[in-house]
Every structure is written in structure tokens, then in C-alpha cells.
Amino acid sequence: MDATTDADLIAAYLAGDHGAFTKIYKRHSPILRRTARLKLYDKHACDDILQDVFFIVAKKLHDLHDPERLPQWLQQILVREVYRYNAKGLRLVATDFQSDSPSDQADVCDPHSEGALVAYEELKELLKSAAEGLGERDRMILSLLVDHGLEGNDLASDLEVLPKDLHSLVHRMREQLQKCLDAYCVAQVGRRSCPELAEILFRWSGRLDVQIRKRIVYHIEVCPICEMVRTQQRIAIADLRARPSAPPR
Ligand SMILES: [Zn+2]
Structure with a gap:
């Protein structure tokens, strides 16, 4: 049994020990996952939400005044994220790159600063180039999400699928998009x-396609x-994404 208290781990993490955060995650994520699974049946959604929760925790841990309350605090963040998820109907792939940075990060620094806009534009361009490597169906899903802003039942009906199948469809598209991003960035x-990659890319036009x-x-x-x-x-991309991003208005 690990005798280290939450307070010790939090202090260690705030002092720069990233291993301590992993321990916090390992200690508290199982119960948070169980809570999430009680509220949401979709396993993929639970994984996404858990990731978001710990992203917020990493940013906001210095605000937690009473370390003894860590478990309750984690539950509060989880419940709020589940609520946000339900309210939106869907976690859009585009929100990872566009306007909808979690509200908890909004106060970290000025989202309209020049750096944030540069990061936003850079990510948007990158996403656009990478998305050219998606298959037709996935590209359609992405376009309906991003260009047309469709969600939930509207999106399901446009894609002619049942709403319950939507999340795994979007999840798979996100996985493909990640592969496109990997391919595009490595190709660059x-x-x-x-040399082998150079040979594969000999006479490459610079635009990604499925092949x-x-x-x-x-x-x-x-x-x-x-x-x-x-x-x-x-x-490098995670660094860009960590900068607060706001869409230019
Ligand atoms: Zn290689």
C-alpha cells in the first residue's frame, strides 16, 4: 500500500515532479472512470472525458487550497465535464483545434493575445492539410462537424446513422485524422x-491523399x-494546443 498522501503528491507535482502527477492519475482515475461509466455508457466518451479532466487538473491543481479535498474536487470536475459533454451532444474533433478550449483554461492568460492567434491559425492550417488524407466518408463527417456545425441528431440524420452509433463513428474519424496529422508532419x-521516406516521397506534390x-x-x-x-x-503540436486558442472574430 502506497503511504504517500495526496497532499505529498500534489506538493511534489507543483514543485516540478511530473512523476507525481502520474501517481495522482493512477490513484484516482479508476474511481473517476467508474463514475463516468455510470453516467455515460459510451466507453470512448468516458476515455475522452477522463483525459479532459486530468488536463484541467494539471492546469488548475495550484488552485486547490485543501489537498485533502482532492477526491471531491476531481468528482466535481468530472461531473461538470460529463454535463458539458451531454449539453453539447458530441465532442467535436474541431474543438480540439478551434474555439472551444475548456472554460477552465480561459483565465490562464489572454486568449486574444497575438501568440494565441498565431497558434490558432497554425493549427487550423495544419488540420486542413492533414484532413486531405482522410477517406471520403471521414472527410464528410469532418466537414459536417466543422463547416456546417452539425451535432447530435442532425449529424446522425445527415450521415444516415443511428444517434447511438455517432460517437464511435466520430471517434474513428478522429483516429484517422490523427494518422493523417502524423503522416503530414513526418512528411514535412x-x-x-x-532516406527511405525521401524515396517514398520522391516527386510528392506536398498534398496528402489516402494512398x-x-x-x-x-x-x-x-x-x-x-x-x-x-x-x-x-x-510540438501539443505545445501549440497548450497555448490558449481563440478564434479570431
Ligand atoms: Zn523513415
Whole structure:
């Protein structure tokens, strides 16, 4: 039995020990997951929400004055995120890159600062280029979500699917979009360090399509150099996303 208290872990994390955060996650995520599963039947949605909860926790932990109350505080954040999820009907893929940064981050710094706008524009462009590597069906889902702002029953009816199947459909599209992003980012910078990738991309137009995306993704799976480039690129994107993003109005 681990005798370290929540207070110890919180203090360690706030002092810069990232391992302490992993311990907080391991200790508290099982019960939060169970609570989420009681409120939502969709396992994918629960995973997404849990991720959001700990993202918020990482940002706001310094605001928690009484560490003894960590379990209750986590439950409160979870309940609020479940509520937000239900209210929206769907977690849109685009919100990861666009306007809907969790409200809890809104006060971290000025979302209209120049840096935030640059990050927002950069992400939007990146997403647009990467999305060209999606299959037709996934591209349609993305377009209905982002360009037409459809959600919930409206989206389901446009796609001619049952509302209950919507989340896994969107989830799968997000996974594909992640692969597109990986492929696009690695293609941009990986050629210099990997001759095999350079060969695959010989005479590449610079635009992603399904064929080339699959070839790049397959290559990344078997190439340690490109796998490392992918990791670096993911970290770079996470840094961009960590900046508060607000759509220019
Ligand atoms: Zn490679």
C-alpha cells in the first residue's frame, strides 16, 4: 500500500515532479472512470472525458487550497465535464483545434493575445492539410462537424446513422485524422533524416491523399527514425494546443 498522501503528491507535482502527477492519475482515475461509466455508457466518451479532466487538473491543481479535498474536487470536475459533454451532444474533433478550449483554461492568460492567434491559425492550417488524407466518408463527417456545425441528431440524420452509433463513428474519424496529422508532419520534416521516406516521397506534390498517407503511416510503423520524428512532432503540436486558442472574430 502506497503511504504517500495526496497532499505529498500534489506538493511534489507543483514543485516540478511530473512523476507525481502520474501517481495522482493512477490513484484516482479508476474511481473517476467508474463514475463516468455510470453516467455515460459510451466507453470512448468516458476515455475522452477522463483525459479532459486530468488536463484541467494539471492546469488548475495550484488552485486547490485543501489537498485533502482532492477526491471531491476531481468528482466535481468530472461531473461538470460529463454535463458539458451531454449539453453539447458530441465532442467535436474541431474543438480540439478551434474555439472551444475548456472554460477552465480561459483565465490562464489572454486568449486574444497575438501568440494565441498565431497558434490558432497554425493549427487550423495544419488540420486542413492533414484532413486531405482522410477517406471520403471521414472527410464528410469532418466537414459536417466543422463547416456546417452539425451535432447530435442532425449529424446522425445527415450521415444516415443511428444517434447511438455517432460517437464511435466520430471517434474513428478522429483516429484517422490523427494518422493523417502524423503522416503530414513526418512528411514535412522526416525526409531530411530518413532516406527511405525521401524515396517514398520522391516527386510528392506536398498534398496528402489516402494512398500516400497509408504509405507514410505504414513506413512510420517500421522505421525507428520516422517514429522518433513523429513523437517530436506530436510534442510540438501539443505545445501549440497548450497555448490558449481563440478564434479570431
Ligand atoms: Zn523513415
